[in-house]
Amino acid sequence: MPQAFDAQNPPFDRLSHDEIGTLRAAIDIGYFPPGETVIAAGQRSEHLHVVIKGRVAERDGDTLESGLGPKDTFDARSLVHGPAGTTFVAAEETLCYLLPKAVVLDLIGRNPGFAAFFYSEISRKLRSYERRDHEGVDSTLRAHVREVRFRPAVFVDGSTTLHDAGQIMQDRNNNTLFVRDGDRVGIVTGANLAKAFVVDRKPLEAPVREVCHFEVVSIGLDDFVFAAVIAMTRHNKRRLAIRGEGGYVGVLEDIDILGLVAGNPQLIPGQIEQARAPADLKSCALDIQSQVERLHRQGARVEVIAEITSDLNRRLFAKLFDMIAPPSIRENGCLMVMGSEGRGEQTVRTDQDNGLLLARPVPEEDLAAFRTAFSGALESFGFPPCPGDVMVKNPRWSQPADDFLVQVEGWIRSPAEDGPMNLGIFFDAVSVTGHPELLDRAKTAMIDMMRGETAYLARFARAIDLFAGASAGMLTSFMASVGVGSDEIDVKKSGTFPIVHGVRTLAIDQGIREVSTARRIDALAEAGLFGADLGRELSSALSYFMEIRLRAQLAAIATGRRERESIVRLGELTTRDRDLLRDALRVVKRFREIVRNRYHLSVF
Amino acid sequence: MRSEILRRSRALFDRMLLADNAYAFLFEPDETGEVVSLDCETSGFNILADDVISIAAIKIRGNRILTSETFRALIRPGAAMDVSAIKVHQLREADVKLGRTIREVMPEFLRFIGSRPLVGYWVSFDVRMINKYLFGMLNINLPNRQYDVSELYYERKYGKAPPGTEIDLRYAAIAEDLSVPMLPQHDAFNDALVAAQMYVILRDMQKRNVRIPRQRTAPRAGDFSV
Known part of the structure; x- marks a missing residue:
């Protein structure tokens, strides 16, 4: 068949010369007029389709899942796993290569690298791709x-x-x-x-x-x-x-x-150690930031980058605390970082999410001075203030532990909008310096208040639908590819957040004290809330979202457009990335369903 | 329409002249519902003097281009190859020497196309080229109906166009307009494949009554300089 069939296009790049020959000899080309169903949901497909020209829409009932363009492949799942879960419809005049099922299955049996593509587990898929996209020195x-x-x-x-x-x-x-x-x-x-x-x-x-x-x-x-x-x-x-x-x-x-x-992250702790005044820490903060880009360029995995970054940030915060805090606060306080900083999933610097718990009340003027100085110093280092005001500066987030617990109870029981988000951020807290037992006690109290209280948990879990526009996001993205609207997708809202928050909810439910999302997922899988398979897929999907978000963030920094830091344009992704993104979003969708069912969210 | 009547009467006439009844199937009504996209590479553009050096044909069934069922043949020409033609299709004499003679190839080719209509870009040229040999062998011309993609394209784009419209029926222009990916040209198989893709798209446009928009371009200065 056509020499034109692009054997360099994944997953076909993993086939040997002879295997490509076998495949080429068997390929037909199909033409689908706009509106024609290529594969109907519930049907088995007799072919694997590779788009030559045109657009194919993947629909689930009325919702649009994704748009496929030239070089995209569908539907690997219905070929291998049985009837298609979604419907594929030609959105415009579309030509596809038709790869007969029998030939593809035969190649899957013979070539493990090729086979990996077809097993929907995104983690294996990710591993089967080597990293090629390095930038040089x-x-x-x-x-x-x-x-x-x-x-x-x-x-x-x-x-x-x-x-x-x-x-x-x-x-x-x-x-x-x-x-x-x-x-x-x-x-x-x-x-x-x-x-x-x-x-x-x-x-x-x-x-x-x-x-x-x-x-x-x-x-x-x-x-x-x-x-x-x-x-x-x-x-x-x-x-x-x-x-x-x-x-x-x-x-x-x-x-x-x-x-x-x-990149030399190993040198930064020394610099932090030797800082004499808050101003000295500024250059350390800049260094931490520039490490991220270098480590990324070297091809370090995003989890590793996040781990290094949060470790360095914590040292920096601790040092700053030691410099600024008056003795009354240093002796009684526990400085904590929360949210993504607490979970250690932070790469490029985002907003400050920090707080202070005190063992007993301290003189008001000490506290007031510390609040302004600490948040102000971080801001001068380039940590933007938190839009939700989750920072030491806010008296809510810097008070004696007992008073704070009253506050927590208020968040749990009152129907105020910001309750669940505040609880979520606090549940991700880790102590940076001072008395960790204060934080430990507060968290234990919070978990005790929420565990078993299905109604509270459900209210908390409901935030998972906060940005339930994942499909809508894909819809606009698809519209864009046919020339309407934008082809942008917010990875944070439609990918990272649902996973992080869903896992967080289940972790409170189970009283799991791990903080990083990956560890929580492992613990939840062990507790039997979902299978080890889904656990692995969730972790991989999360790590994939972090990876492409990091790329978007670095691009946003380079172009100076901070508001675009979690926006990914589908048109700029490679076919491989689009494919992985599609799979990762599917994992999110499945997980969202699990959480929704568990807390009967559909009744809201 | 007139040409269709001519073709049928010509076919009736040829049926009587057919030298070998084993090929009567060429005149049977087509029952497969398929068409065949056809392209020949030739040693030049002079039908009488030049030779066919390769033939490719691809069946099209409904909206499916059966690239898994194709006919391809390299042909050893009788005459020496024209240098200018070698430059076009890059088949050297050495390459076509590996081929078979047209006499060997023809029966296989005829059985492949049967009485299916033929599709191509400027397909009448290819057919006339083949007829040159066929007439000598069987005393007939190919009776198959022909669909020229440039004609289909003309009808969808320039039919009812006001006089003076600039008409562009170049192969590359059609491919671009239909956004059919261009393949390396002057390879019989690739050309037949691109023509097949044009055909399924254009025929579907006819069926849905969709027309190809014409760009109204302002006359360029260069147009008047010649």
Whole structure:
């Protein structure tokens, strides 16, 4: 058959040359006029369809599930698992390759890589794709020296003793000092000092001008990083002086460049540790943020990125707390982070979600000063304030634990709109510093109040339908592909949130104290609320949503349009991604049904 | 309509002249309901002097293009190949030497198409090319009905067009207008396949009475320069 049949298009790229030959010989082409049903729900399909041109709508009853375009494949499930669950209708003049069922089944039996595509478990599908979409390090080498995080220059006089020089290195955590000696400027490093003592047996009181060297290799602030790499190689140096407008401004080390290319999250805790004032933490906060992009570029899995990021953020918060909190609060308080930050599913920095529990009342002026200072400092680091006002600044979220519990009870029992969301955010809290037992006690009390109270749980669970526009989202997306409306889908609303909130509800119901969604899912599967299969699929779907959301977020940052951070345009996705997204949304839908049935949400 | 009457009378006449009764099936009424998309690559565009060097035919049943049931043949020409034609379809003499003679291929081809109507882009050229050999073998011309996709396209797009409308029936223009993906051209199979896709779309448009919109383009300056 047609050479034109694209064997590079997944999943066919996994077939061997001979297998492609077999397949090609068996393919027909079908034409479907607009409105014609290609596969009816409840029917078995005799073919696997691959769209050549046109559009096919996948419908479930009256709701539109998705739109399929050229190179999309359908319906793998009805071919392998039996009757189709949804109806496929041609939305415009559509040509499809028709791959006979018998041939496809035969290939599935022979080729495991190909087979993986057809088993709807998204996790296996994800694993069967290797990551190909890496961006290179080229862009890094074309960065300017000023974009690298280098050490600022520290100057000493030529007459400084070796002992003092060593002390300054120690204090400033800087292994390289500039030495001013008359008109000359030289450089001395820790290694120079060591050599002076160990090899040359210099006395501690010797002036530093005797051991420094004055032939300084330097590079300009606006030079390219690759020029720095070349200079290091040519002069066999591990560090270069950086020239600014008024003389030397800093030192560029090879490790700094490595950090720019590879990301060096391991260095950040040290920086946080050494911060002396809140202002020092700002650069750490920026570093944490830039790690995300680098780790992503290196191909780190999104869960790993999230784990590193939340660990670093927590250290930062703890350090800030230690700096700002007066003794009364430090001794009695428990600083907690909540929401996605608490679950450790945060990558790109989103809103502040933090709070403070106190063991006993503290002087009001201490508390007031701390509230403004803490939230203000975070805001100045670039953590935007939480639109729901879930932050230390808000007295509701920074009060004695006993008063807070009264508040929690109010959220549970009163029909106010914001109750369920506040409870959800609090249920995801983890303690960052201070007395973790305060948080533990508050959470236990909350779970005890809610467990077994079906009506409260149902009200809580109902938020899962908050953005029940998942299908509608797909509808607009489909409309867009035929030229109406937009082809955008909000991954957070239609993907991440329903999973996170549904799992959260079930976790309260079961008194599960794990915080991360993945761990909760495991615990719920173990408790038998759903099968291990669905559990695996949920975790994979969540991780997939996080992955494409991260991409959208990085794009939003790059374009400076923060409001678009969870918007994914279907037209910009590859066929493979669209396919995975479709499967992941199906998992969400199934899960939503489980939650709805359990809490009889359909009666609302 | 007139050409259809002519074709039928010509067919009746040919039926009488048919040299070998084994091929009477060519004149039986078609009962399959199928059509065949046909394309030949030739060594040049002169029907008398040039040769067919490859033939591809694909059956179309209803809305389905049966690419799994195709006829393809490379033909060893009697005459040497024209250099300009080699450039067009990139079949060198060395390639077609592997082929069979048209005498060997023809019976198989005729059995494949039967009395099904033939479809193609400028299909009358292909048919005349084949007739050149057929007449020598069986004393007849192909009696099959012909559907030219450019004619179907003309009817859907330019039928009832006001005089002076710029008419574009180029193969690439039709493919673009119907958004049929273009395949590497000048390969008999690919050309037959693209024509088949055009055919199913155009025939469906006829059935649904959908017309192809004409763009009213302003005359370009260049149009007047020649």
